[in-house]
Amino acid sequence: MQNVKTTEEVALGIRRRVFEHSMRNNGGYLSQACSAAEQLAFLYNEALTLGQPTLPMIPRPFGGVPSADNPDYVTGAGYNGPFEPHFDRLFIAPAHYALVAYAALIEVGRMAPEGLEMFNQDGSSVEMIGAEHSPGMEVHNGTLGIGFSTGAGLAWGRKRKGESGKVCVFMSDGEVQEGQTWEAVQAAAHHGIDNLWAIMDVNRQQCDGAMDSVMEVGDISTKLRDFGAVVVEIDAHDIDAMRQARAEPHEGRPLIILAHSSPTKGMDFLMKRFPRLHYVRFKSAEERDEMNTAIAAELGIAPVDLGGH
Amino acid sequence: MEMVNRPYAGAFERYAVQHPEVLCLSADLTSSCEIDGFRDRHPDQFLSMGMAEQNMLSFAGGLGLAGFRPFIHTFGVFLYRRPYDQLMASIAYPRRKVRLMGFLPGVTTPGGMTHQAIEDISVLRTIPNMTVLETGDATEVEGIVEAADSIDGPVYCRVLRGSVPRLFDTPFKVGEIRILSEGDDVLVITAGITTEEAIRARGALDKAGVSVRHLHLSTLKPFDAEAIVAHAASVKHGVVTLENHLVAGGIGSMTAEAMAEAGLGKKLVRLGLRDTYAHGGSRPYLMNYYGLDALALVRGIERLTGEETGIDEDALDAVRVEAVHSAVKAEAL
Ligand SMILES: Cc1ncc(C[n+]2csc(CCOP(=O)(O)OP(=O)(O)O)c2C)c(N)n1
Ligand SMILES: [Mg+2]
Numbered sequence: 001m002q003n004v005k006t007t008e009e010v011a012l013g014i015r016r017r018v019f020e021h022s023m024r025n026n027g028g029y030l031s032q033a034c035s036a037a038e039q040l041a042f043l044y045n046e047a048l049t050l051g052q053p054t055l056p057m058i059p060r061p062f063g064g065v066p067s068a069d070n071p072d073y074v075t076g077a078g079y080n081g082p083f084e085p086h087f088d089r090l091f092i093a094p095a096h097y098a099l100v101a102y103a104a105l106i107e108v109g110r111m112a113p114e115g116l117e118m119f120n121q122d123g124s125s126v127e128m129i130g131a132e133h134s135p136g137m138e139v140h141n142g143t144l145g146i147g148f149s150t151g152a153g154l155a156w157g158r159k160r161k162g163e164s165g166k167v168c169v170f171m172s173d174g175e176v177q178e179g180q181t182w183e184a185v186q187a188a189a190h191h192g193i194d195n196l197w198a199i200m201d202v203n204r205q206q207c208d209g210a211m212d213s214v215m216e217v218g219d220i221s222t223k224l225r226d227f228g229a230v231v232v233e234i235d236a237h238d239i240d241a242m243r244q245a246r247a248e249p250h251e252g253r254p255l256i257i258l259a260h261s262s263p264t265k266g267m268d269f270l271m272k273r274f275p276r277l278h279y280v281r282f283k284s285a286e287e288r289d290e291m292n293t294a295i296a297a298e299l300g301i302a303p304v305d306l307g308g309h
Numbered sequence: 310m311e312m313v314n315r316p317y318a319g320a321f322e323r324y325a326v327q328h329p330e331v332l333c334l335s336a337d338l339t340s341s342c343e344i345d346g347f348r349d350r351h352p353d354q355f356l357s358m359g360m361a362e363q364n365m366l367s368f369a370g371g372l373g374l375a376g377f378r379p380f381i382h383t384f385g386v387f388l389y390r391r392p393y394d395q396l397m398a399s400i401a402y403p404r405r406k407v408r409l410m411g412f413l414p415g416v417t418t419p420g421g422m423t424h425q426a427i428e429d430i431s432v433l434r435t436i437p438n439m440t441v442l443e444t445g446d447a448t449e450v451e452g453i454v455e456a457a458d459s460i461d462g463p464v465y466c467r468v469l470r471g472s473v474p475r476l477f478d479t480p481f482k483v484g485e486i487r488i489l490s491e492g493d494d495v496l497v498i499t500a501g502i503t504t505e506e507a508i509r510a511r512g513a514l515d516k517a518g519v520s521v522r523h524l525h526l527s528t529l530k531p532f533d534a535e536a537i538v539a540h541a542a543s544v545k546h547g548v549v550t551l552e553n554h555l556v557a558g559g560i561g562s563m564t565a566e567a568m569a570e571a572g573l574g575k576k577l578v579r580l581g582l583r584d585t586y587a588h589g590g591s592r593p594y595l596m597n598y599y600g601l602d603a604l605a606l607v608r609g610i611e612r613l614t615g616e617e618t619g620i621d622e623d624a625l626d627a628v629r630v631e632a633v634h635s636a637v638k639a640e641a642l
Contacts, residue, residue, distance in 0.1 A: 065422070065586040095423070096642075120419065122594035129420045129642070131588060142423030143391065144360060174337070177359040180391075206360060207337045214337055215359025279642075 003045055003108075007239050010041035010107040015266045016299050017103035021116055023292050023304040027281030031270060033100045035203040035236060035261035039170065040097075040104040042242045043199070048088045048168060051081030057112040059135050062125045066132075076125070077138040079110050085163035089154060091138055093147025094172035097201075098130030098137070101170075105136050145178030147171060148198060152188040152254070155196035171200040171256075174207075176217050182227055188254040189228020197246070197255040201236065203263040209275035221258055229256045236261035269294040310629070311475040313447035317410075317454075317468055318343040321380070324454040325354060331458065332372060332379045334358055336365050341642060342382035342412050343470055366392040369407045370399030378406045378458060384418070384642075385411025385426035385467060389433060401436045404462040410453075413642070414443070414467035414501060415553030416582075416596060420642050421589035426467075427582050431558020433465045434530040441530040442483070443467040445504040446474055449527055452481025459483060467501055474505060474629065477525075484528050486536055492520030495610050496541050496548040500526040500560055503551040506596065509603040509626040517618040519610060526560065534567035541568055547576035549609045553601055556581040578609045593628045602628075 005013070014037040022028030044050075055078035064070040081087050092101050099119065105111035115135060118124040130137040141147045147169050155167040175181050188196055200220075208214045217223075221231045230250035234241040236259035245257045263277045264270040269291060273280060282288040288306070296303040321344060325331045337360040339345045348355045358365040362383060369379040381388065388409045389396055400407045411426060418424045433441050440460045444450045450469050457464045460483070477487065489504070490511065499507045504525045514521055522544050524537075541548050541564075548568070550561040561579030568577060582599050596602040603625045611617055 062588055065588060067585065120589070122590045123598075127419075127421055127589040129424060129589060131421045133588070140421075140423055142420060143386070174360050177337075177361045179361065179363055207341065208335070208339045208357065214357050215361065 005045065005107065007038070007041045007045045010045045010104065011037040012266075012299070013107040014041060014100060014103040016301055017106060017116060018099055019267065019295055019299060020304050021099065021119065022280060023288070023306065025120070026288065027279065029096055029099045030267070030280040031203070031205065031263045031277035032097050032201070033103065034265040034267050034270065035263050036097060036100050036201045037266070038237050038239055038242065039199050039201060039259050040100055041107070042239055043090060043168060043170065044104050044108045044110070047246055048090060049086070049165065051084060051087050053110045054078035054082050055135070058114050059111065059118060059125050061123050063133065073133070075132045075138055076135045079105055079135045080138065084165070085158075085161070086165050088166045088168060089138060090136075091141060091147045091151050091167075091169045092130055092136065093141050093169055093175060094144055095130040095137070095140070095142040097170070097172070098128065098134060101130065101136050102126060111135050144172070145175050145180040147175070148181060149184040149187070151196055151198070152184055152193050155188075155193045156191055159193065159195050166195045166197065169196070169198040171198050173200060173202045173204065173211065173217070173220065176220055176223075177215050185224060185227040185229050185254065185256070192252040193254055194250055194252050197250070197257070199257040199259055201261055202258050203261045205263050205275065205277055207278045213275070224256055229254050231256050231258060233258045233260060237265055267295045267298055269298065312472045313475055314472055315343050315470065316447040316450040316473055317470055318346055320451040320454050322347050322350070324458070325380070326351065328378075328458070329354070330377050332356060332377050334365060334369060334379050334381045336360055336362050336383040336387065338383050338412075341384070342410065344382050362387045363392040363395050366395035367399040370395075370403065370405050373400070373403075373405030373407050378408065380408040380410055380454070380457070382410045382412070384413045384424060385429050386424060388465065389429060397436065400463045401438050404438050406461070407463045408457040409463065409465040410457070410468050411465060412468050412470050416587050416599065416601065417469070417502060417553070417592055418642060419589045419591060422586045424642065425587050427555050427587060428558065429465070429467070430529055430552075430554050430560070431562070434532075434558070434563070438462050439530065440464040443501045443527055443529055444469050445501050445525055445527060446476035448475055448477040448479070449481045456481045456483050469502070476505065476508065481527060484531070484533065486533060487525040487527070489523040489525055490521055492522045493543065494520040494545050495522065495613060496544045497521050497523045497606065497610070498526065498537070498548065498550045498560060498564060499523070499552070500529065501553050503553055503601060506601070506603045507551060507606055509628070510606050510620070512626060513620045513624040514607065514610070514618065517620055519614070519618060529560065529563070532563045532567065534570065537564055537567045538571040538573055541573055541575055546614045547578070549578045549606065549613055550580060551601065551606050551609070552581040554581050556583055576613055578613045580605055580609045593630060
């Protein structure tokens, strides 16, 4: 697809959309837009080779779950383009980043803005925790720590079949607490799966707050290298660094980019909430108004009109 | 109806401070499981295990071996799907006194397939040595901590959180069936959130002349087959079960087994999720969509008796609709 915006513009657009949505809906996964906007913008706007979307710009309502009685079932993968050998595939492993991923789809013209209006509405496919049938989602990942394994299996299969398309997994740092993540890296290295790469949002946050207070994970990069991955560490808000990291040779091994991010990037006002950022909501109307004014100013937009909500 | 805010939080704290061998474990869902206040006030009795459920279960088995009684807190699904092997080997087989507190049972979560424990009763009740309890109102949530800790072995509990209605005024008693009405046409068996649905239908069914015998179960295993069969034998038409779970393997199945083993030749209609995964949405929407609500119960009763009641949605008591972001909810999930 033609890039009509710069990756920086896409990232700003993601933050604005997630912010507006969270204001209107009295809460949301807002901090994940701060930390991951550049990463998702980079993936969709330049890093991935994706075909034109095969599903309607305005998402269809929920069409049932996989079942022999549901032959029309489709996943949300069509928003990432057709399943053809030369196209890349993308898994959003922490499915609670769905809101950010949907905003990215809109910014790069893969979904209509109306799609976000359907977020978490009853009967909609645009689910709060990205489901397999949600736009841009290719498999179910709401149970964290399984994404990289599935990616490794798909990548191995594609390699065996001689397909040139790569497999990319967007990961979160909370996932490194799950044992499966390590089993996945170990298997990918053992089998020389080098058509696989990941970018991990290292925001040092999880549900309960700062990861160090919940369960220390130590030096993720050393651990990943010891398990056999090629690792590059970057500032998650530096798109040039991201480009360079992606170009790192990783023959015979998976590449994992650790994107060290700020959970409040672009919305410094959220520091007031630190370290409770996993899901931002408002205890009072005043709090909401205050945040609306302050963050809108930071994002260079007018405060969201909350009249009808 | 009286609504109680976060009944688990207070009940757990009151009980745990009296029992130093009780430990509070959490897997990065501390406020989602209403134990954030406990963590802050009693850090010595709290263990943060991170998002690592497999380790947490075997670790709890070790704590059990050391003489502690760990209460593990996370969403129900994360207690038995990924760490099933650990549950078996480290907890169930050696009969460790581990209390598995499973929040957001069935379709009470908008998180979709990966968050909805819809086959937990089926799985857990087949595990030897396991006890299975379920809460259906605020009184039962308040009582679940002490009830769970009275079990001589491992126990899995379906726990309600947030704003919970008070339906009962007598405490949780392990093994006791609550008889909510004593009619003689149809036996209705419910548990957890489906009890409130059956109560919503009660007035309309009375008016339509259907005499309902209504049982509420809070102890799912051991299942009191003898009592269920006696109640089933005492009604004219047969039995309808309504559960926040798949119809396979849960309360409907246990009732079927009990009736068949006793040779009771009565009809049984099992209501619940029908061999399908669910998806994400609000609780009233999901209960309606998957046929777990009061209207589904009425239609089930009609199927059983072969008689139309004339009851429609308007004739039923109103559905309680929770605010998406009520103040008692810790976060989105
Ligand atoms: C296996 C599993 N356990 C627990 C959860 C609940 N959960 C959802 S997000 C999350 C925090 C994970 O950390 P991270 O993905 O880094 O979150 P963030 O940075 O967005 O706060 C948890 C524990 C889950 N989805 N899956
Ligand atoms: Mg994180």
